[in-house]
Amino acid sequence: MTKIPLVDDSIPEELKCTTCLLPMQYQTKKDGKFLWQCFKCGKQYLVSENVDETIEERWSPPR
Numbered sequence: 001m002t003k004i005p006l007v008d009d010s011i012p013e014e015l016k017c018t019t020c021l022l023p024m025q026y027q028t029k030k031d032g033k034f035l036w037q038c039f040k041c042g043k044q045y046l047v048s049e050n051v052d053e054t055i056e057e058r059w060s061p062p063r
């Protein structure tokens with residue numbers, strides 16, 4: 001029997017930057033949240049593991 005980790009379920013297939021409308025890249029898991037970052041403008045989304053769909057927006061300087 002295959003057991004699917006719940007964590008995988010909570011990762012959105014795709015997030016789009018609201019500024020550039022480009023697909024964001026999944027970076028890492030941080031403090032129980034999944035960190036996505038736009039490679040163009042450096043905008044970051046923190047997506048909570050919970051299914052409450054809480055998404056935080058952050059900015060970090062583009063590299």
Ligand SMILES: [Zn+2]
Pocket residue numbers: 017018019020021022038039040041042043
């Ligand atoms: Zn962007």
